[in-house]
Amino acid sequence: xxxxxxxxxxxxxxxxxxxxxxxxxxxxxxxxxxxxxxxxxxxxxxxxxxxxxxxxxxxxxxxxxxxxxxxxxxxxxxxxxxxxxxxxxxxxxxxxxxxxxxxxxxxxxxxxxxxxxxxxxxxxxxxxxxxxxxxxxxxxxxxxxxxxxxxxxxxxxxxxxxxxxxxxxxxxxxxxxxxxxxxxxxxxxxxxxxxxxxxxxxxxxxxxxxxxxxxxxxxxxxxxxxxxxxxxxxxxxxxxxxxxxxxxxxxxxxxxxxxxxxxxxxxxxxxxxxxxxxxxxxxxxxxxxxxxxxxxxxxxxxxxxxxxxxxxxxxxxxxx
Amino acid sequence: xxxxxxxxxxxxxxxxxxxxxxxxxxxxxxxxxxxxxxxxxxxxxxxxxxxxxxxxxxxxxxxxxxxxxxxxxxxxxxxxxxxxxxxxxxxxxxxxxxxxxxxxxxxxxxxxxxxxxxxxxxxxxxxxxxxxxxxxxxxxxxxxxxxxxxxxxxxxxxxxxxxxxxxxxxxxxxxxxxxxxxxxxxxxxxxxxxxxxxxxxxxxxxxxxxxxxxxxxxxxxxxxxxxxxxxxxxxxxxxxxxxxxxxxxxxxxxxxxxxxxxxxxxxxxxxxxxxxxxxxxxxxxxxxxxxx
Numbered sequence: 259x260x261x262x263x264x265x266x267x268x269x270x271x272x273x274x275x276x277x278x279x280x281x282x283x284x285x286x287x288x289x290x291x292x293x294x295x296x297x298x299x300x301x302x303x304x305x306x307x308x309x310x311x312x313x314x315x316x317x318x319x320x321x322x323x324x325x326x327x328x329x330x331x332x333x334x335x336x337x338x339x340x341x342x343x344x345x346x347x348x349x350x351x352x353x354x355x356x357x358x359x360x361x362x363x364x365x366x367x368x369x370x371x372x373x374x375x376x377x378x379x380x381x382x383x384x385x386x387x388x389x390x391x392x393x394x395x396x397x398x399x400x401x402x403x404x405x406x407x408x409x410x411x412x413x414x415x416x417x418x419x420x421x422x423x424x425x426x427x428x429x430x431x432x433x434x435x436x437x438x439x440x441x442x443x444x445x446x447x448x449x450x451x452x453x454x455x456x457x458x459x460x461x462x463x464x465x466x467x468x469x470x471x472x473x474x475x476x477x478x479x480x481x482x483x484x485x486x487x488x489x490x491x492x493x494x495x496x497x498x499x500x501x502x503x504x505x506x507x508x509x510x511x512x513x514x515x516x517x518x519x520x521x522x523x524x525x526x527x528x529x530x531x532x533x534x535x536x537x538x539x540x541x542x543x544x545x546x547x548x549x550x551x552x553x554x555x556x557x558x559x560x561x562x563x564x565x566x567x568x569x570x571x572x573x574x575x576x577x578x
Numbered sequence: 579x580x581x582x583x584x585x586x587x588x589x590x591x592x593x594x595x596x597x598x599x600x601x602x603x604x605x606x607x608x609x610x611x612x613x614x615x616x617x618x619x620x621x622x623x624x625x626x627x628x629x630x631x632x633x634x635x636x637x638x639x640x641x642x643x644x645x646x647x648x649x650x651x652x653x654x655x656x657x658x659x660x661x662x663x664x665x666x667x668x669x670x671x672x673x674x675x676x677x678x679x680x681x682x683x684x685x686x687x688x689x690x691x692x693x694x695x696x697x698x699x700x701x702x703x704x705x706x707x708x709x710x711x712x713x714x715x716x717x718x719x720x721x722x723x724x725x726x727x728x729x730x731x732x733x734x735x736x737x738x739x740x741x742x743x744x745x746x747x748x749x750x751x752x753x754x755x756x757x758x759x760x761x762x763x764x765x766x767x768x769x770x771x772x773x774x775x776x777x778x779x780x781x782x783x784x785x786x787x788x789x790x791x792x793x794x795x796x797x798x799x800x801x802x803x804x805x806x807x808x809x810x811x812x813x814x815x816x817x818x819x820x821x822x823x824x825x826x827x828x829x830x831x832x833x834x835x836x837x838x839x840x841x842x843x844x845x846x847x848x849x850x851x852x853x854x855x856x857x858x859x860x861x862x863x864x865x866x867x868x869x870x
Contacts, residue, residue, distance in 0.1 A: 273708050280712075284720050395605075395856075399849035401800050401820075403807055404841030407827055411834050422830070503750065507710075507743065514715035518804050522827070532719060533808070548716050555711045 262567060270560040277552045282323050285545055296339060296539045313339075313542075326545075335546060340538040345546040348531060355425055356527035359443050359450070360516050366451035367458055367512075368505065374455070375462025375501075380489060382467060390459065397456030402515050406449035406522040413445065420445065423524035446523045450515045454508050461504045465497035472496070498569050506562035510555045599861055606857025612850025620670050623663035631664040632656065632815045640833045649839050652822070653829050658836070661817040662843050668818050669799045669847060672733045672811075676798040677791055680740020685787060687741070688748025689779060692756055693771040702745065710742035714801045718810045732811040736801045740794050747790050751783040785862040792855030796848040803844050819844050 285292065293309040294301065301309075309315075314322050329335060335346035378390035414422040425442045426434030434442075469475065470493055478488045517529030524530070528547055535543035590598070600606055623631075628648065635655030643650045649658040684706075691702035712720075717735035718727075725731050755761060755778060764774050805811035806820030814821070819840040826836035 269704055269707075273704060273711065276708055277711055280708075281720070395849060395852060396845075398852055399796070399845045401803050401823075401841060401844050401848075403804060404823060404837070404844065407823065407830070407837050407841065411830060411837060415831060415834060500750075503746070507746070510710065510713040510739075514713040514801075514804070517715055518808060521808060536719065536722070544719065548720060551713075551716055552711045555713065556707065559707055559710070 263564065266560060266563055270556060273556050274553055277556065278327055278549055279323070281545055281549050281552065282326065285541055286319060292541045295541065298539075309339075336542045338535075338540055338543045340535070340540040341543070345543050348543065349528065349547060349550060352526060352528045352531045354428060355443070355525050356516055356520070356529065358439070359446055359520070359525070359527060360512055362440075362443055362447035363450035363454065363512060363516070364509070366447060367454040367508070370451065370455040371458030372462055372501075374459040376466055376489070376494070378459070378463040379466035379470065380485075382470075387463075390463070394456040394459045397452050398460070400453060402449050402453045403518045403522050405452055406446065406519050409445045409449055410522070423522070425525050442523075442525070446519045446525060449522075450512060450519055453515070454512060458501070458504055458508065462497070462501050465500045466493055468500075469493045469496045495569060499566060502562050502565055502569065506559045509558040513551050513555060596861060600857065603857050603860060605853045606861065609850045609853025609855075609857055612846055613854050614850075616666055616847040616850055617670065619663050620666035623660075623667055627657075627660035627663050629657035629660045631660040631817045633660075640829070640836075642835070650835060652825060652836055653833070658822075658839055661822060662819070662839060664817040665819045665822065665840070665843070666847070668729070668812055668816060669802060669844075672729065672736065672802040673795045673798040675733050676736040676740055676801075677795050679734070679737030680744045680794055681787070681791060684741045684744025684746075685748045687745040688750075689752055689775050691745070691749045692752030692779065693775050699749070703749065706742035706745040706749075709738060710746075712739065714739040715805065715808075715810075718805050722810045727810040727813065729812050729816070732802060732805045735805075736798050739801075740798070743794060744787070744790060747786060748783060751786050752779045755779045755782045785859060788862060789855045789859045792851050792858065796851040796855075799844060799848055799851075 292313055293306055293315055297306060297309060314325065317325075326336065333346070335344045335349075337343065338345050338348055341348055374390050374394065378387045381387045410422050413419050420441070426432070426438045428434055428436060428439045466489075470489075475488055475492055478492050479485070483491070516527065517532065519525075520527040520529035521533065528551070532544060532547045535541075535547065600610075633656060635651065637655065638647070638651050639653055639655040641647050641651040641655070647657050647659065649662070651657055652661070687702045687706065691699040714732075714736045717738055718732050721731040721735055722728075752775070756774075761774055761778055764778060769777070802811050802818070803820030803823070806818040807824045809821075809824070812818035812821055822840035823837060826833075826840065829836055
């Protein structure tokens with residue numbers, strides 16, 4: 259197990275390293291260079307040279323990559339061009355919105371989806387199953403940002419219970435507070451979770467149904483185990499493998515969804531940061547935010563890989 | 579060999595059996611109708627739209643549905659119905675290309691990983707993990723930063739994201755097939771990895787892949803809409819459902835009805851494709867079909 263974990267950790271680190279190289283290389287592919295893109299076509303040669311020196315573009319590429327990654331590893335980040343502060347500080351500030359939003363949405367997703375999926379499977383082809391499947395079909399088809407707009411139309415425009423967007427902050431001295439913050443994230447999290455939970459509920463149902471047809475389930479029932487006990491002890495554990503894969507896959511969608519939904523609700527999270535950075539041509543921020551989002555996806559999939567081995571001992575380290 | 583004049587009862591061709599069962603599958607029929615409507619709308623818009631989709635008519639802006647404008651007009655007086663019809667073309671184009679990119683590359687990689695195991699599998703899966711770490715949106719952000727936002731960069735970004743989805747699905751299902759007794763029997767009979775992949779693995783994972791195709795097609799439509807909503811996809815004046823929603827949001831307090839139609843169009847198209855996918859899963863998987 260420890261060898262398996264070490265191997266997974268190494269591949270996790272290697273994946274991150276390659277990802278950072280790709281992000282770096284892709285932004286190097288820019289026609290002209292970053293300073294040209296930032297300043298536009300009308301820049302004077304002097305201002306261009308000054309910005310190139312500030313961005314370190316006069317140094318060789320390998321050295322710049324080394325400076326970037328070396329700095330990140332030591333906890334230092336580059337300075338944003340448009341905000342004139344370290345990207346680390348900017349990102350940390352925005353994560354206070356994006357991370358709770360993603361966690362809330364994932365929690366809603368997993369709780370609703372597992373309950374609905376297992377319920378539907380246990381009522382296979384009966385009214386409860388058909389109802390859950392119909393609701394999930396609708397949920398899956400609805401774009402999350404449209405659902406977000408509909409929620410705003412209903413709760414902000416028509417009922418006027420909440421504002422049409424914005425975030426008050428977590429601290430009371432900023433005019434917000436824990437509850438105000440959570441309340442502001444509630445509709446965004448719901449609009450993210452509706453779609454994700456619908457996808458996951460369908461997969462959970464079909465995974466549970468597949469396992470319920472296995473011989474060992476028939477054996478468990480034949481030896482006198484109740485339907486409920488069979489479901490909890492044998493079916494769920496085996497059905498979790500494909501379900502976990504989907505949760506891992508969904509995390510990437512959740513990250514993208516967060517970025518889109520932040521735009522709809524005007525939330526000051528990572529999504530808005532990256533779009534403002536694109537608008538301001540602040541490539542330093544784009545680079546660091548993209549790397550962070552990629553790292554989050556890689557990390558979640560690393561955790562899923564490790565969980566496989568915990569859930570299913572048959573997946574030996576060499577197979578997993 | 580001459581064809582028998584009359585097919586004996588119960589010996590219908592597989593295609594005929596498929597269609598006779600498909601007709602009795604309500605959600606497949608509903609999905610096929612919605613998908614048909616979606617495709618027909620796109621096809622019709624190639625020949626005819628009630629008004630030119632990009633025609634600006636400011637005096638008639640924000641008009642409610644009427645005989646002249648069935649679904650009303652937007653903030654520039656453009657006909658919503660015509661824009662929706664033309665927008666369907668964009669969605670289909672992006673969906674087909676993005677799924678093809680993912681299917682061709684992903685299934686090849688997934689089957690290769692399952693057949694070869696060892697370091698090949700490790701390499702393919704790490705490559706897949708790696709590609710997967712770049713959601714379509716992030717790829718579109720980076721590609722958009724280099725080449726400028728547009729339909730091509732958005733489609734490529736969605737296609738790249740589809741590759742690891744197909745690779746993972748294909749590899750996981752193919753691994754399950756490889757551990758079955760009939761594959762062991764085929765190996766004992768001397769079949770090589772490619773013969774087994776073609777004869778046993780692909781037919782056994784085809785239904786899963788077909789379902790995945792329809793799901794990814796639907797996902798691609800959603801992704802294109804999201805990217806266009808954010809300004810990273812279809813650019814004006816090409817009509818796109820996502821961009822219509824973006825424009826609608828700015829008019830939300832004056833004309834909330836604008837936010838309804840494009841979203842409903844996306845939802846119905848995606849619903850149709852997903853219902854077809856679900857129906858195909860039932861109809862194509864004999865193991866499931868027998869037991870349901």
